[in-house]
Amino acid sequence: MTAEELLLLVEKYSAKNYLPLPVVLARGKGVWVYDVEGNRYMDMLSSYSALNQGHRHPKIIRNLKKQLDRLTLTSRAFHNDQFGPFCQYLCGLAGQEQVLLMNTGAEAVETAIKAARKWGYQKKGVEKDKAEIIVCENNFHGRTTTIVGFSSEPQYREDFGPFSTGFRIIPYDNIEALQQAIFPNTVGFLVEPIQGEAGVIVPKPGFLAQAQEICQANKVLLMLDEIQTGLGRTGKMFCYEYDNIKPDILIIGKALGGGCIPVSGMLASTEIMSVFRPGDHGSTFGGNPLACAIGKAALEVIVEEQLPRRAFENGVYFIEKLRQIKSRHFKEIRGRGLLIGVELKESSGPARPFCERLMKKGILAKETHQQVVRFAPPLVVSKEELDWALERIESVFVE
Numbered sequence: 122m123t124a125e126e127l128l129l130l131v132e133k134y135s136a137k138n139y140l141p142l143p144v145v146l147a148r149g150k151g152v153w154v155y156d157v158e159g160n161r162y163m164d165m166l167s168s169y170s171a172l173n174q175g176h177r178h179p180k181i182i183r184n185l186k187k188q189l190d191r192l193t194l195t196s197r198a199f200h201n202d203q204f205g206p207f208c209q210y211l212c213g214l215a216g217q218e219q220v221l222l223m224n225t226g227a228e229a230v231e232t233a234i235k236a237a238r239k240w241g242y243q244k245k246g247v248e249k250d251k252a253e254i255i256v257c258e259n260n261f262h263g264r265t266t267t268i269v270g271f272s273s274e275p276q277y278r279e280d281f282g283p284f285s286t287g288f289r290i291i292p293y294d295n296i297e298a299l300q301q302a303i304f305p306n307t308v309g310f311l312v313e314p315i316q317g318e319a320g321v322i323v324p325k326p327g328f329l330a331q332a333q334e335i336c337q338a339n340k341v342l343l344m345l346d347e348i349q350t351g352l353g354r355t356g357k358m359f360c361y362e363y364d365n366i367k368p369d370i371l372i373i374g375k376a377l378g379g380g381c382i383p384v385s386g387m388l389a390s391t392e393i394m395s396v397f398r399p400g401d402h403g404s405t406f407g408g409n410p411l412a413c414a415i416g417k418a419a420l421e422v423i424v425e426e427q428l429p430r431r432a433f434e435n436g437v438y439f440i441e442k443l444r445q446i447k448s449r450h451f452k453e454i455r456g457r458g459l460l461i462g463v464e465l466k467e468s469s470g471p472a473r474p475f476c477e478r479l480m481k482k483g484i485l486a487k488e489t490h491q492q493v494v495r496f497a498p499p500l501v502v503s504k505e506e507l508d509w510a511l512e513r514i515e516s517v518f519v520e
């Protein structure tokens with residue numbers, strides 16, 4: 122079928138909850154994808170950082186195929202031989218004692234919310250049904266009704282209510298606001314180390330360290346959503362390492378699935394995790410043997426290929442080169458590692474037409490929040506490939 126015919130099927134049969142660029146992809150390898158006509162593009166979105174290891178990484182695909190021929194699903198009603206080793210490897214890597222495996226990022230966030238509330242009632246002595254979690258303006262934690270209920274983005278919420286209570290919204294990167302928002306019934310502070318969907322908003326250095334201090338002083342759990350920033354993306358295995366801290370609750374997903382299937386998890390100490398008793402929480406697919414085999418390979422690739430270090434070095438290089446492009450459209454270039462946002466001036470109009478022009482030059486990037494183009498290629502990208510992209514980016518923004 123041609124691209125036009127395939128787009129017509131989508132138009133007719135799919136819900137319109139996305140507005141994709143008009144490209145129909147058929148194959149992918151590493152940082153490259155190919156459309157149905159065979160045109161090549163560099164993937165500079167990486168499925169919102171779910172493809173840190175690149176498309177179809179050989180080791181991940183090898184492990185996936187091996188597991189496909191053995192066992193794919195057991196549910197947690199029974200044990201499977203992939204589950205324990207994956208949990209052990211993941212906990213070791215993250216410096217946490219235990220993990221609760223789920224599938225999508227939003228599910229792991231929901232799990233963290235449940236854990237923090239139950240911990241609040243059972244360990245902090247918060248009055249029944251009064252637990253409160255602090256979140257930030259412009260947060261993105263997923264799309265469930267509970268999560269969009271504490272979003273500050275009107276479109277995410279509109280006509281999806283009524284919403285669940287127990288959340289207090291404060292400005293991002295504002296320590297005084299955090300201090301003032303804490304009450305005896307506060308159980309957690311849920312925050313992204315860098316706000317990705319908000320347009321790659323990087324907080325001031327030391328923000329997380331100060332937040333941790335305040336949380337500890339008030340017996341409030343620091344809950345970090347590293348679904349997008351974690352697993353090498355920002356130039357460290359976890360973005361919180363920049364502040365030399367460790368969260369009480371760590372939430373990861375996206376690249377944990379190695380670009381193949383959804384794998385997510387919530388990690389914490391045994392003390393926190395022990396609030397979950399058999400039957401309290403669950404997921405039919407969470408921790409399935411296929412997910413565990415893929416997840417372990419996905420993590421091993423990040424470690425073996427030193428993807429955090431490469432993201433750090435290539436990120437410094439890429440940002441520096443972007444800043445050398447003299448474009449009248451650029452307002453600000455910011456980011457860490459290979460999570461980079463280029464904010465365009467209001468006078469240049471929205472970012473979308475620029476993304477369409479980038480697409481015609483062979484670069485797939487996506488606008489976020491109207492004025493920002495996000496550049497987040499797979500972390501396996503080489504300097505030469507970045508140079509290839511920079512040439513084309515320059516030709517779109519300097520004309």
Ligand SMILES: *Cc1c(COP(=O)(O)O)cnc(C)c1O
Pocket residue numbers: 169224225226227228230261262263264313317318346347348349350374375383
């Ligand atoms: C993508 C994302 C989520 C949601 O993950 P899904 O797998 O789409 O449910 C949550 N938090 C952050 C920071 C994300 O980037």
